[in-house]
Amino acid sequence: MRIIKTKTYEELSLEAANIIRSVIILNPFAVVGLATGSTPIGTYKKLIEWYNKKEIDFKNISTINLDEYVGISYDDKCSYHHFMEENLFDKINVNKENTYIPNGMSNDLKNECEKYDNIINSKVRIDVQLLGIGENGHIGFNEPSDEFIYDTHIVDLTLDTINANKRFFDDESKVPKKAITMGIGPIVNSNIPLLLASGKNKSDAIEKMVKGQISSKCPASILGLNKNTIVIVDEEAGSKI
Numbered sequence: 210m211r212i213i214k215t216k217t218y219e220e221l222s223l224e225a226a227n228i229i230r231s232v233i234i235l236n237p238f239a240v241v242g243l244a245t246g247s248t249p250i251g252t253y254k255k256l257i258e259w260y261n262k263k264e265i266d267f268k269n270i271s272t273i274n275l276d277e278y279v280g281i282s283y284d285d286k287c288s289y290h291h292f293m294e295e296n297l298f299d300k301i302n303v304n305k306e307n308t309y310i311p312n313g314m315s316n317d318l319k320n321e322c323e324k325y326d327n328i329i330n331s332k333v334r335i336d337v338q339l340l341g342i343g344e345n346g347h348i349g350f351n352e353p354s355d356e357f358i359y360d361t362h363i364v365d366l367t368l369d370t371i372n373a374n375k376r377f378f379d380d381e382s383k384v385p386k387k388a389i390t391m392g393i394g395p396i397v398n399s400n401i402p403l404l405l406a407s408g409k410n411k412s413d414a415i416e417k418m419v420k421g422q423i424s425s426k427c428p429a430s431i432l433g434l435n436k437n438t439i440v441i442v443d444e445e446a447g448s449k450i
């Protein structure tokens with residue numbers, strides 16, 4: 210695991226965007242795993258800026274997102290589908306037919322999980338998997354639990370996660386309690402797991418992930434098994450390592 214410490218969130222975003230750009234330059238057909246939430250927004254802004262200057266071309270890449278809420282429709286502004294359109298897809302030349310996000314509105318969620326795994330497995334490998342980290346150590350919505358779950362699954366979000374997600378919703382009662390998430394398998398087996406953390410509230414999770422034992426109680430700790438893992442932290446998130 211390589212750890213890059215930056216002073217600010219802006220520097221962290223620049224470092225992350227640089228890694229993603231390098232992957233796409235090396236392989237214009239790269240499979241890029243994407244995340245939502247506050248942390249990757251600066252990275253997406255950098256990538257959009259370079260696209261506007263014609264310094265990066267997304268035409269041939271495909272993207273696979275980590276997760277989506279269950280029961281939130283695509284056009285709801287709180288859905289991760291909407292987030293991705295607004296923060297990246299509508300602003301670059303990615304072919305939307307090659308972008309994948311789980312469907313949390315499916316009537317048959319079990320089947321949706323299988324379908325998502327089939328999509329993931331149809332790719333040779335995820336070339337770079339962008340990740341944030343929950344204050345409880347989750348990656349994607351792989352929440353702390355007694356075991357690691359390898360494949361895509363439906364998860365009951367923990368109270369910590371539900372509370373952390375409240376900031377995105379006008380009406381607290383609408384904060385979803387369930388999500389569909391990529392499992393630990395494709396994340397840890399991606400060519401480069403790229404985890405970003407910013408802010409004091411992430412420092413405990415980062416300490417546990419970096420210094421603690423590999424444990425499903427801190428799902429991000431499993432990234433220690435992949436020697437290509439890159440963790441980028443700003444000063445506050447990295448204050449305990």
Ligand code: F6R
Nearest residue numbers: 244245246247248341342343349
């Ligand atoms: C988002 C995701 C989550 C977030 C994590 C951190 O697709 O899978 O694991 O990355 O909850 O969220 P932020 O960046 O909002 O602090």
